[in-house]
Amino acid sequence: MKDKIYSFSIVFVCLLIFSLLAHNSYGQQTNSEPLRYELFEHKLFVVHTNHSTIETDSMRYRLLFPKNYDSTKKYPLVLFLHGAGERGDSSLTVKHIGAWALQEKNRKNYECFVLVPQCEKKNKWVEVDWAADSHTQPKEMSKYMNLTVQLLEKLEKQFPIDTDRIYLTGLSMGGYGTWDLATRFPQKFAAIVPICGGADEKTADSLKAMPIWVFHGALDQTVKPQRSRRMVEAVKKTGNKDVHYTEYSKVKHGSWKPAYEDESMWKWLFDCVVGE
Template sequence: MAQPHGMRTIGLLLITTMISQVKAEELKAEVWKAPNDATVPYRWHEPESLAPGKLYPLVLFLHGAGEKGDDNQAQLKHGVMAILREAAKINEPCYLIAPQCPKQGYWAPYNSETKKLAEEDGLYKRLDAAWALVEKFEKQYPVDPDRIYVTGISMGGFGTWGLLGREGKHIAAAVPICGGGNPDIAKKFKNVPIWTFHGEADPTVSVDLTRQMVAALEKAGGKPKVTYYPGVGHDSWTQTYDNPEVTKWLFEQKK
């Protein structure tokens, strides 16, 4: 006998509430030894239950410089739990991977003189290791290869732009926040759905870096979405990840 509509609604609300109450310490903690010999501590989340034959989206989250280290915990400080909370609200069970960069490392090499990311392969060891972890999950779990998303803040925003330049053909959508990239190669990922964010009063990472990437993408024929926050400093991520429209947009994108 079919469930009354009211009962189905209550059931969905209960499931959503359970998922949204996942605590940071409940995310699984593991260490990944990448093919390039980089050692990457990471935390990860999987859907509460897996339906036979169903594939699930995967979100790669790249943290900022303030969360570097080896405790496998600090990278959860910003963004991660908000993403999972908002995904639960729209009933989008997903995998999420949050790797941690060591104190002496970085996701992508920024050149302060040229004001763009460098392109030398040898400088992307940590970012390549993070992407290799995504590929590992694709093989090991029911991950939808057409719904792999990347987002990051500050240093992770640079990492997101860097990953678009290296693996754009595999990325369904990206949300780089207060970062910068290399506008010279924007044409390589002009067709990837991108929604980028930056505070106009950011004293740490100039908003001009995001403006350069948006202009380069548009010149190449891309159609990026962009949100500039008037009067907002470096923390442009809190209101971004708290915005349900951002999460909804992200999960709507498919290759």
């Protein structure tokens, strides 16, 4: 009896030690690299809405410069459209894209500008119902989408941006924005990555030459995966051969996390060049 108790105690202690070591190892891996969100510079973009008056519109945005920035070199730019939960003047705007962009290995491997425009509270990148099974693209861009286009044009003149390598991505509300902006300006972007968004399938023809990688969670109840599935099929019917779709079988609305952790997606994205 004593031998059995002794043997059980030894096994228990070994399991406890193993558990503690595994926990510490995991903690070291996840906390080894604190992300420096302050590297995203907080700025304000102001435009005159009427040149005969002093009326203006403005939009906050954040801009990350390439690591080892050299003004004599040209760099790609990643334009990120955030989701509804990050609206307003908040550092949360860069939370999801920052988890990728601020990792040291990515700063080295993908030297680029990262632009994050800020949509204010109660506004949308695209004025549509996210819960609807379908929608018709609005004739006009929303206020903050319009400002984003103007901001991008300004930055292209101000900084050494490689205009053949501008990449567009966004999640949820920003996924809708990604589709919408790309269909309006298909020549502007080298490739797009819409995540858990939706689009008007009637606009698919404008994307027949656009490299696209779409992500969605199969269990998403906020934006149904059918929205992505149908748009992907619509684009494929145009003859586009560079359309990829990844659907995570056990993921709900947060499909951006595994999507932005997918190294193969980033490698594919940065290999895309306008016209090639």
